[in-house]
Amino acid sequence: xxxxxxxxxxxxxxxxENLTVYCNSSSVFSxxxxxxxxxxxxxxxxxxxVTGGEVKxxxxxxxxxxxxxxxxxxxITAAQPGDTGLYLCADIYYSGTYKYIFGTGTRLKVLA
Amino acid sequence: NAGVTQTPKFRVLKTGQxxxxxxxxxxxxxxxxxxxxxxxxxxxxxxxxxxEGTTAKGEVPDGYNVSRLKKQNFLLGLESAAPSQTSxxxxxxxxxxxxxxxxxxxxGPGTRLLVL
Numbered sequence: 033x034x035x036x037x038x039x040x041x042x043x044x045x046x047x048x049e050n051l052t053v054y055c056n057s058s059s060v061f062s063x064x065x066x067x068x069x070x071x072x073x074x075x076x077x078x079x080x081x082v083t084g085g086e087v088k089x090x091x092x093x094x095x096x097x098x099x100x101x102x103x104x105x106x107x108i109t110a111a112q113p114g115d116t117g118l119y120l121c122a123d124i125y126y127s128g129t130y131k132y133i134f135g136t137g138t139r140l141k142v143l144a
Numbered sequence: 145n146a147g148v149t150q151t152p153k154f155r156v157l158k159t160g161q162x163x164x165x166x167x168x169x170x171x172x173x174x175x176x177x178x179x180x181x182x183x184x185x186x187x188x189x190x191x192x193x194x195x196e197g198t199t200a201k202g203e204v205p206d207g208y209n210v211s212r213l214k215k216q217n218f219l220l221g222l223e224s225a226a227p228s229q230t231s232x233x234x235x236x237x238x239x240x241x242x243x244x245x246x247x248x249x250x251x252g253p254g255t256r257l258l259v260l
Binding site: 080122129131137 | 148175177179184185186187188189192194200202234236240247248249251252253254
């Protein structure tokens with residue numbers, strides 16, 4: 033069974049600081065997704081990365097996919113209070129049908 | 145276009161009671177999923193459905209049953225609630241193209257369940 037581990041578990045930073053969170057898999061990712069979940073709501077997709085070494089940018093967020101497709105990172109530049117939330121990585125795998133497996137999450141709090 | 149909706153938002157049950165959680169989506173998605181979210185454990189798949197009238201077990205199906213009688217609705221039932229089922233339950237839906245790569249899951253707002 034594939035395991036997705038995210039680090040750190042918790043992160044509290046001041047507004048304007050930079051941060052990086054990580055997602056590591058026990059096996060090769062098929063297709064990696066990053067979601068953000070705000071308190072009291074369901075997760076919302078931020079990005080999908082498919083190719084090893086791929087880098088995608090979404091405003092202040094930069095997503096990197098490891099060359100071996102077993103790890104990924106999310107870097108936030110100049111964090112804002114609106115970035116507060118739970119960041120989840122997920123893999124899509126095929127086992128008779130397509131399913132998702134989610135990481136344990138990184139809970140980020142950005143203080144004003 | 146409401147997306148994915150869940151009812152109820154919050155419920156308290158006593159051990160042994162039963163209840164049904166309702167999920168509805170208006171995006172004509174084929175795939176629907178039920179997850180539970182517990183602290184430090186991420187989202188775990190309970191059951192899922194690849195189309196009307198079909199359901200399948202996920203990672204943690206014990207103690208739950210599901211039904212998909214209509215394409216837009218996916219019901220999650222607890223026949224005899226236990227304290228271990230205290231959790232936040234999320235429903236999601238998605239569609240799949242032939243490649244199956246990178247399809248988005250759309251989540252509902254969640255149902256918070258407390259079993260005493």
